[in-house]
Amino acid sequence: MKRKTLLLLALPAFLLISFKASQKSNKQPIGTDLTLEYFVKNTGALAQSTKDLYDAISMLSADTSSVIKARKQLAVSRLHFKSIEFFTEYFFHSETRMYNAAPVFEVEEPTLELVEPMGFQQIEALLYDPEVLHNKQALLLHADALYTSVQDLKSLLYQFEISDEQVLESLRIELIRIMALSLAGYDAPSLKTGIAESGEAMSALQYVLKPYLNQDPPGSKTLVTLLDLAVRSLSASQDFDSFDRMKFLTQIGLPLQKELGILTRKLGLDINSTTHLNHQASHIFSPDAFRNIGLTDDTLKNKDIQNLGKMLFHDKALSGKQVNSCASCHQPQNYFNDNLVKSPSLHAGSVLKRHTPTLLYAGQQHMQFWDGRAATLEDQIKNVIFNPLEMDGNEELLSERIIGSEKYSPLFKAAFPDKNSKETGLSEIAVSLAAYVASLSPMNSPFDRYIAGDKEALSSEQITGFNLFMGKAQCGTCHFLPYFNSLLPPLYDISEVEVLGTPENEDPEHPRKDDDLGRYDLFHIRYYKGAFKTPTVRNASKTAPYMHNGSFQTLNSLMEFYNRGGGTGLGLGITDQTLSPNPLNLTAAEIDHIISFIDSLTDSIAN
Incomplete structure (x- = not known):
């Protein structure tokens, strides 16, 4: 050696x-x-x-x-x-x-x-x-x-x-990593050194940026001040549980991301080697922060395609017997959820295998369905349309009822002007529906208004709840900023699945092991047993019940499940649980604060 x-x-x-x-x-x-x-x-x-x-x-x-x-x-x-x-x-x-x-x-x-x-x-x-x-x-x-x-x-x-371009991009990505992962304790959950580590990473940014800041001293004053504030803030209070993440994000982190972008563009050193980050956006909570997640940006911005998709979403003609539409289970008035444990299937007296999730922010994922078996929204839509238990549709009827109908023909022509009627088919139906679903990302909740500068939008209890969510409760290590789902920072290029050991029932004193194998049904790999996609926490106050099987009726019972360490913590012996089995030791008051924060993630949506 x-x-x-x-x-x-x-x-x-x-x-x-x-x-x-x-x-x-x-x-x-x-x-x-x-x-x-x-x-x-x-x-x-x-x-x-x-x-x-x-x-x-x-x-x-x-x-x-x-x-x-x-x-x-x-x-x-x-x-x-x-x-x-x-x-x-x-x-x-x-x-x-x-x-x-x-x-x-x-x-x-x-x-x-x-x-x-x-x-x-x-x-x-x-x-x-x-x-x-x-x-x-x-x-x-x-x-x-x-x-x-x-x-x-x-x-x-x-x-x-x-190159200088690469150096600056590496620093911009690191800043996202600090805000979304390190501050949450993503990679040091037991050590709880996330604040100190964020300070060390921030000090590196400050040092490496010096020659770039010197290129434009007058224009860099704000950035210099923010960097100094960031380092001092992360050094002054390194206690993981008590650190004020909301204050850091709103007053330092997000403004710093904006100013770093401005400097990079001013120096003519802006490059983008990533697939999904939009470096032109101010920060990760900006409406345009990400690109090409699922559909192309051009498709997402096409209002003709979106409007066509919205009409199709509510049309029972998609189903074989014309008895239901997408909106039958994903009800706009119920935040695109039906509030049932499991939705009824087309077979009388039976229900679907898993709980119907909200479609809000479904477009901000790289996999669809609870087990992630569809890679895109289009694939998911086709699966649902042709599933005999859900819509039982067929392509011939779709062509007759929709593509060739007087009602839809001009709409398809407007949405897809490069396609003639003979070229229009299932793919265009799926893309239209996908574009509409992908548009269901309003980000206008009280939390978002607070992030945007409205300091009256949140109560002190909700701010405390956010800090607990991102800190002591470790929720932010699976429900990542900014969508609070499984889209993994800082590149947002994968959606994670987790093994939580979710029980079949809600009673923590008498839990029963769930027999749904999740992603293991697709790939017979031991570590996928009981693995499911992590959904968004946004609008969770309106989308009960919870989990893939709808086993938790309230946020309180769900929080108690996490507080005890998931299925292993409940004594179910989940061999490869990815959730820490250690108790979080959250008090009743802390749980109430977290639930209050979750309530602040409720959007205003148009039915």
Whole structure:
């Protein structure tokens, strides 16, 4: 190990020279050299901290102080990691993803390859396990793998080139990561070091931005002030549970995102290598913050297609026997839900397998249905139309009743002018319905008005509830900003599924295990047993009952389920539960505050 270390210590100077040479062909680089120097310096500190972590783990014993010491060293190592996270996640994501991988098995789709838990998060999970000493060998293996990999990190810089545009984009993405993940404790739920880690990442932003800020000192004053406020705010109060996330977001984080975008565009350094982020938007709560989630932006903005979809949504002609429409179950007056445990099927006396979810914000997901079996809204719509239990439609009747009808023919022509009547069919019906459903993202709730600047829109109880939701209650680690669903920041390129251990019934004292296998029915992989898509919390006050089986009638009973640690916490023995089985220890008053916040997510919708 020493021989390897000495060799790597000799590399950075050469790598730095090699890197700088690659910049000579560019026109006056602004901050790339500083960024690399910062990265090299802090990579060395990270390497040393992971060595110290290995040493601390090797000293684990029955003495409680040894466990505490190892946990503290893990916290130190994570801080060093956060100082370069903006760089590794942007430039070396695939090479360094093991550093901070999830502490559970993940399934890579579509290959269905399993990714084992590893890195900082897995070390945290093992260090906080009640049987920590039994985990010592596993901990040593993970710590050694982490140290070895970090030692090799600098070698990735050989003949590697970056641009000012890339540096600024990496910082913009990191800012989203801080606001949506780190502040919520997404990757350090037991350590509860999310505030300190956010401060470290923010300090990195502040340092790397210096040469860019110097390009326009007068125009950068607001940004300089916000960066200083951000670092000081995150340093002054690092207690995870009590940190005022609402104040940080509204007064610092979101304005900072806006100002950073302005500076980037002013310097002519704006690029967008992402698929779904819209860097032209002010911040993540802006109506235009995201793009190309599901349908193309052109389709989403086409009012003729949307209006056609709305008409089709309410038309029973879509169903085989013309007995129901989409609106029969997704009732606009009930927030596109029917408030039933399970909706009746077309077979008399029977119900559908799962609870009917709201369609509000359904377009802001990368998978549809509770088990995620449809990749797009169009696929979901076709599935429902032809499902014999739901609409029992057929393509021939659709062509006769809708495509060829006097009522719809001119509407299809207006919506799809490049298609003649013979080319118009099921795809256009599905796209129209999908465009209408995707438009059901109003974001006009009291919470949204507060974010937009109306400081009278929320009560103090609701603000407290938001801070609990994003902090102590850990709701924000699955229900992500800004839609409070499973769309994963900061790139918003996947929708996550979770194993919660949802029981069949509502009684926490006598829970019964649910036999619905969820995504496992699609892919027979152990870690998908009982896995379901995480729905939005927006409008949840109006869309009871809850969960895939409609087993919880009230938000209070649902919160109690989470407060006890999900199915495992209730004693159901859910083997691969992704929700922490540890109690949240929320008080009755805290639960009331969270429910009050959820109520503030209720939109005003037109029926």
